[in-house]
Amino acid sequence: MSTSQAMNLLTNDEGLRFRSYFLRFVSPLYYLQEGNRRATVKANGTCFFMQGPSSFFGVTARHVISDAPKGDLPILVGNLKMDVRDRDISGSSGLDVFTFSISGNEIHKLGKTPFGYEDLAPADLGGFVMPCGFPGNLRSRLGPYETDFVATDYSGVITSVGDDTATIRFASDDELKRFNTKIGSNGNWFKPGGMSGGPVFRVKSEYGALTSKLVGVISQGHDFQTGRQMVFTQSSVISSSGRVAHARNKRF
Structure with missing residues (x-):
């Protein structure tokens, strides 16, 4: 599935329901x-x-x-x-x-x-993914102790995979702005600060339906000024007890 095909899929009615589904996590x-x-x-x-x-x-x-x-x-x-x-x-x-x-x-x-642990999957080179999180520049205060965070996500393709980390390459600025406008963000150019720690979903179309798996955690190493890239740590470093260790022995 190409990036353009995935974008089209994610902006139809099923895609919008799928994106709202991410907010549960x-x-x-x-x-x-x-x-x-x-x-x-x-x-x-x-x-x-x-x-x-x-x-x-x-x-x-x-x-x-x-x-x-x-x-x-x-x-x-x-x-x-x-x-x-x-x-x-x-x-x-x-x-x-x-x-x-x-x-x-x-x-x-x-x-x-x-x-669940069964929701984890490997990061595949060339795979289409969606990092999800709460950009700090979209934060607004509602009251003395109430804060409104706007969850959003980008979409891109995995361009490199290492032992523990992987890199996502996003579409051009103009394409992202047009895409974000379609999903109701009024074309705002989201800043990645605040998304750190959020999940990275692998998204696939199977038999006409969208499916997702957790492939990683958004980490340091963003380059949105020139390279439109984001780094994530692969979910394979997380054990079923919650302990984190280098993923030399892949579970998948």
């Missing part, structure tokens, strides 16, 4: 500067959730946590205050993936659905 993770009258979001990333054989866990990019704003700011996942730094289960792999413990009840309160 992702949540903003953000740092809140609390004041006397209102709170200000200082920075945000994106996270999603997984279910292993015996526990649930959340997933985001490690740099979302390690590059936190200065000061001891509370962290919110969706509408829940949650210091994920105290829930770290990812280990010390050095990869740009951070996992944290979370209960099924907390995921339910967020109104989200966790991925």
